[in-house]
Amino acid sequence: MSEILMLYASGTGNTELMAEVMVAFLEDKNNQIVTKTFDFDPIDVEELLNYDAILIGTHTWDDGGLPYEVEDFYEELADVDLTGKIIGVFGSADSFYDTYGGAVDLLSDHLQNLGATLVPQRLKVDLEPDRKDVKRCEVFVGVLCEMIEEKV
Numbered sequence: 001m002s003e004i005l006m007l008y009a010s011g012t013g014n015t016e017l018m019a020e021v022m023v024a025f026l027e028d029k030n031n032q033i034v035t036k037t038f039d040f041d042p043i044d045v046e047e048l049l050n051y052d053a054i055l056i057g058t059h060t061w062d063d064g065g066l067p068y069e070v071e072d073f074y075e076e077l078a079d080v081d082l083t084g085k086i087i088g089v090f091g092s093a094d095s096f097y098d099t100y101g102g103a104v105d106l107l108s109d110h111l112q113n114l115g116a117t118l119v120p121q122r123l124k125v126d127l128e129p130d131r132k133d134v135k136r137c138e139v140f141v142g143v144l145c146e147m148i149e150e151k152v
C-alpha cells in the first residue's frame, strides 16, 4: 500500500473529474490517498515529503498560465528537496487556445528542474473527460504505481 497525495485546482470541475477518476482507481488498488484542493485547503510544501508519490492537477488560465490559486505553491516548491520524488502532473485544458494546457507544462518543467521524477506523460484532457479520457487517467496513475513499485 502506498500513500499518495492528490492536489488539484479546478475552476469548473473538469480537472476535479480527472482527480476523482484517479483517486477511485488508486483506492481500488488499496492505496491510501489524501486529497486537497488549492482553493480550500492550506497546502504546505513540506508535506509533499511525507508521501510515496504526489499527483498535481491544474487547469490552465490566461495565455497558458497557472491559475492564481497555484502560484504561491509553484514558488514555494523551490523551498523543499524534491530530488527523486515521484510526481504526476495533469489537468483539463481547452485545445481552442494556442498554449493548450500550458499550466501542466509550466508545472512539469519546474518540477523537473527541481529534480522530481515525473510520470513521463503530461496528461492533458480537452475540457470534460470522456470515456476514453477516463481510461487515459487510469493508465496514467497505473504508470505512477509502477514507478513507486520500482523505487521500493
Ligand SMILES: Cc1cc2nc3c(=O)[nH]c(=O)nc-3n(C[C@H](O)[C@H](O)[C@H](O)COP(=O)(O)O)c2cc1C
Pocket: 009, 010, 011, 012, 013, 014, 015, 016, 058, 059, 060, 061, 062, 063, 064, 065, 092, 093, 094, 095, 097, 098, 099, 100, 101, 102, 126, 127, 128
Ligand atoms: C479566462 C480563461 C482562460 C483560459 N486559458 C486557457 C489557455 O491559455 N490554455 C488552455 O489550454 N485552456 C485555457 N482555458 C480553458 C480551461 O483550462 C478549460 O476550460 C478547463 O477545462 C478548465 O478546467 P477546470 O474545469 O478544471 O477548471 C481558459 C479558460 C478561461 C475561462
